Amino acid sequence: FEAYRPEGYIDAVATAGGTGAVHIAIANYSEVGDDVLASDWRWGIYGSLCQEIGRRLTTFALLDESGAFNIESFSSAVADVLRKQDSLLIILNTPANNPTGFALSDQDWAEVLQVCRFHEKQGKRISILVDIAYIAYAGEKNEVRTFMKQFSNLPPHLFIMAAFSMSKGYTLYGQRAGALVGVSSSEDVIKEFTELGRYSARTSWSNVNRAAMTLLTTIRGDAALTKRLDEERMEFFRIIQQRASLFTEEAAQCGLRVIPYHAGFFISIPAANPQAVCEALQDELVFAAPLALGVRLGVCSVPLPKIKGLAAKIKKAVDK
Ligand SMILES: Cc1ncc(COP(=O)(O)O)c(C=O)c1O
The missing domain is CATH 3.40.640.10 (Type I PLP-dependent aspartate aminotransferase-like (Major domain))
Incomplete structure (x- = not known):
């Protein structure tokens, strides 16, 4: 709390x-x-x-x-x-x-x-x-x-x-x-x-x-350790935010619809046929998870340089 x-x-x-x-x-x-x-x-x-x-x-x-x-x-x-x-x-x-x-x-x-x-x-x-x-x-x-x-x-x-x-x-x-x-x-x-x-x-x-x-x-009982953990987490948060910002910026530029993202490991893209979108993405060596309502992208595991251009690839797959 x-x-x-x-x-x-x-x-x-x-x-x-x-x-x-x-x-x-x-x-x-x-x-x-x-x-x-x-x-x-x-x-x-x-x-x-x-x-x-x-x-x-x-x-x-x-x-x-x-x-x-x-x-x-x-x-x-x-x-x-x-x-x-x-x-x-x-x-x-x-x-x-x-x-x-x-x-x-x-x-x-x-x-x-x-x-x-x-x-x-x-x-x-x-x-x-x-x-x-x-x-x-x-x-x-x-x-x-x-x-x-x-x-x-x-x-x-x-x-x-x-x-x-x-x-x-x-x-x-x-x-x-x-x-x-x-x-x-x-x-x-x-x-x-x-x-x-x-x-x-x-x-x-x-x-x-x-x-x-x-x-x-142990960590919660030690103010110095808690502070270090908080800092580590904030650094992870910042890394993920950077990736997500680049992705959502590029998505807006290329007209790819994205579910409003605030924070966290994943971004979702609505799609009528998620399985087909994921298969098309695999041809580009992009591996996303098909869900009932769309495609989930793990921004937690994709480094920033690889985020560049990703929105356009997904847009192409969704259009296809
Ligand atoms: C939304 C959500 N809740 C709960 C969990 C449970 O995680 P764990 O059992 O590893 O603590 C996960 C794990 O992926 C999750 O995505």
């Missing part, structure tokens, strides 16, 4: 990466047969995580025509699901959304919470899982967390969780460490959350990697 720790009861459960955190949230805050809601532009694994334990992922449109957060689509999707369910788990991957780099603004968050408060008042139970996997590369650590203050003093049946991943922020991909963090105005809700979380952890993977947990507590 850094400077934007919400008021309320907060606790955390160590998980096997961000994936483990998402798994526990789905397992404990939705029922078998339920719909779980996420945006159409999303990390593909959410669907598999739901399906594996008998839930169904349903989606709303992340963006409206103007490229802003589509609160109307969000609001009507929430209402649709709550017509048939008494509780709902919503997954929002922001800031630095995978696959688009999009982020909800503080105003978007206020509107999301307003929609949820409305349904909570009608007797529904809503849990929001904020997947903050890439937050370390979204910008200055406090500026990108301002929205978290809005999680203060929410009604007891509007429960907030955050899925944290050490894979990204601590560059520890293989170590399988992360956390599910819960925030509530109710002490009982938080107690239940930790008990359920611990139980799920023990039955899914037992304890997580001790070395990774020790690394985190």
Whole structure:
């Protein structure tokens, strides 16, 4: 939370990466047969995580025509699901959304919470899982967390969780460490959350990697180390921003449509036939990932000199 720790009861459960955190949230805050809601532009694994334990992922449109957060689509999707369910788990991957780099603004968050408060008042139970996997590369650590203050003093049946991943922020991909963090105005809700979380952890993977947990507590307990880590992350953030700026500039010049990018590892390009675009790009030795709604480009792994001219190549492939 850094400077934007919400008021309320907060606790955390160590998980096997961000994936483990998402798994526990789905397992404990939705029922078998339920719909779980996420945006159409999303990390593909959410669907598999739901399906594996008998839930169904349903989606709303992340963006409206103007490229802003589509609160109307969000609001009507929430209402649709709550017509048939008494509780709902919503997954929002922001800031630095995978696959688009999009982020909800503080105003978007206020509107999301307003929609949820409305349904909570009608007797529904809503849990929001904020997947903050890439937050370390979204910008200055406090500026990108301002929205978290809005999680203060929410009604007891509007429960907030955050899925944290050490894979990204601590560059520890293989170590399988992360956390599910819960925030509530109710002490009982938080107690239940930790008990359920611990139980799920023990039955899914037992304890997580001790070395990774020790690394985190050592760094967080030492101001000088924390400062060094913050600096390293900002340097990575700047490198990715440079690449993304060049790409989006060239995309604008050649008329390639790009999903509004704020920060993060990925940029997405909408396409009618993503597989065909990716295959055409392979002829140019460009390797992008096909998604349901377009093509994902990993600016995290492409050096600046190779970004030059890339937008034009993608435009050619999309036109073809
Ligand atoms: C959006 C998103 N959430 C969560 C994760 C989970 O990462 P991990 O399990 O490696 O911590 C990823 C990894 O790619 C991701 O892209």
